[in-house]
Amino acid sequence: MAGGSAIRGSRVGAGPMGEAERGDAAPRLRVSFWCAKGHETEPSFAADAAIPEVWDCPRCGWPAGQDRDNPPAPPRTEPYKTHLAYVKERRSDGDGDAILSEALERLRPTS
Ligand SMILES: [Zn+2]
Numbered sequence: 001m002a003g004g005s006a007i008r009g010s011r012v013g014a015g016p017m018g019e020a021e022r023g024d025a026a027p028r029l030r031v032s033f034w035c036a037k038g039h040e041t042e043p044s045f046a047a048d049a050a051i052p053e054v055w056d057c058p059r060c061g062w063p064a065g066q067d068r069d070n071p072p073a074p075p076r077t078e079p080y081k082t083h084l085a086y087v088k089e090r091r092s093d094g095d096g097d098a099i100l101s102e103a104l105e106r107l108r109p110t111s
Pocket residue numbers: 035036037038039057058059060061062
């Protein structure tokens with residue numbers, strides 16, 4: 001077992017230097033995104049890149065998602081105008097009656 005030419009303390013850490021073939025044919029993934037308006041965009045990503053959940057639609061600027069049937073909600077560009085209208089609508093609908101009847105109840109003299 002005593003080979004005279006045994007390599008002692010061989011350096012295993014020095015790896016081969018020949019793996020430099022990369023960069024010119026990186027595989028790319030094409031991922032489809034759909035916005036709430038139904039626009040489809042198909043950006044491509046590097047295979048090792050993290051694919052975002054939301055992509056901005058290049059046509060209307062709305063966020064687009066990978067689920068065609070369930071695109072992300074569009075940004076709220078309209079101010080509280082519609083919200084206010086919505087609240088007013090609800091007020092006059094049911095709450096108004098409740099408040100009114102309650103007020104009448106209190107006005108009713110109890111003897
Ligand atoms: Zn769009």
